[in-house]
Amino acid sequence: MDFLSAHAEIIITLIKIVLLLFGVLTADAYLTWFERKLVAHMQSRWGPHRVGPHGLMQPLADGLKFLFKEDAMPEDVDKFVYLLAPLLALALALTSIAVIPFGPDPIRLFGHNIWLYIANPSIGLLVLFAITALGVYGVALAGWSSNSKYPLLGGLRSSAQMISYELALTLSVVGVLLMANSFNLTEIIDKQSHPAWGIGLLGWNIFSGPFPQLLGFFCFFVAAIAETNRAPFDLPEAESELVAGFHTEYSSFKFAMFFIAEYASMITVSCLCTILFFGGWLSPFPQSWTFTYYLPSLLLIPSGLWVIWDGLRYETIWGKLVLPVIGAVLAIAGIALALPQLQFVNVFIQGPFWILGKIFTFLFVYVWMRGTLPRFRYDQLMAFGWKLLLPVSIVNVVLTAFFILLRGKP
């Protein structure tokens, strides 16, 4: 017992790391399901629907497939670098989520404050950029070490793309930093909590301040999509030209590591967009509107009822059994949150509810763009990054600084 209380901080942090890793990996898995389903419906297809009701077990099946597939290593590869590359990609992508705060208040448990982040360094944003800066190596080294022409070309393209867009990515947040006066992510959110006329939405960096960060957000989001190598900037893995780009020679779980890394960085970017420009866990409504506290219930109960109704009509027995149970859990959770006895829980989850909701919206936009936009040509990509995004983000910095001088800090 003495040991437990003496090392409580370390033990809590370790448990939080395990929980966050589990959460992020599960979210990654279901993000693939969500993406396939959404893109399929955008293209008038069904998407995965064989494994489990609505294809819900598809991520599990995919994961098992990755585990049991033959792990082929091409001849004459640079073994050390070849094995290092996927490790580096995955480790860096997962590390970056450690500094993201998911809620304003700590959970009080056994006399310990458990905050909803793993680390809260005063230079949180710089830590994230440092990790992003190193993220290029995973892709570049994978392409180089495979000893094959398609991966090499894919790796070269990706390095060039990431170097070019990192400039715009970093410059586009300078406006936010000027307004917040801090690199700390929690402080950046707190600075957005003093909206004009008490309407929460108007306090967010994208709408508020001496100079609304619309340009900054545009540059940041576009550059971030390019950094994560997602459509329409997925040239490093343009399958019509480069087979699968930098990870052509990777199979089995080493490929899965690149795959998971890509989805984990999508989540990080969505978190950053939310925190830097959209007020993090702050509600968009005026603070006096306490009835908005029932929004989680209002969302959970109808969706739970819908899942029950859908489950009862489902074709397979399995679906008839599982879906109503899931729906019932959702609906009961919604009802429980609305009870006055559990009001403290409801108040507590407001922050996480808003930040997760906003993160989910950005993930949806990610998939939406993939389903909608065609891929850039390589020269267009370079011209776009250097001739449009970079100048616009510099203009944004200058304008923001000018307006802060003119009208004072927000």
Add this chain to the structure above:
Amino acid sequence: MSAQLIVFFVLAALAVLGALSLIFQKHPIHSALSLIVVMVALAGLYLLMGAEFVAAVQIIVYGGAIMVLFVFVIMLLNAGLEEHTSISKMAGFPGILLAIALTGFIAATVARSAGTFAQIPDSTGKISGGLSSTHDISTAIFKTFVYPFELTSFLILIAILGAIVLAHREKH
């Protein structure tokens, strides 16, 4: 031995081993990777001294930007194994002398200024009076030393212009 000291020795060993590996590796990519290890270990040492900002910038600028460019160029040129020529004895003798002289000089400097290095970070990990926060560093660079700083940037600009001129000369 305190935890900080252990971390220091691990990072210092990592930096020295990385530097040695940088020299002895045969392939340019492996050398570049060793250099990245050195950079990251140095960033860790800065972090240990409470200089968070410098540590992050060390990784972003050296680990990220500069080394990515190195790796990129090595990949683009598809550089193979280095060719090793036998070391000439003419260069070897003064080289050893110079190395000994340099080591002695550094050791002497460290020994002489031991007093100023003895500042041990307090419980919060910060060295009092040091340039640790972003605010202190920006004040130093953009207020106190703004002219030397801008002059240095100008020097770098001249170097960039020179490189462009040299690279373009072939076309004429």
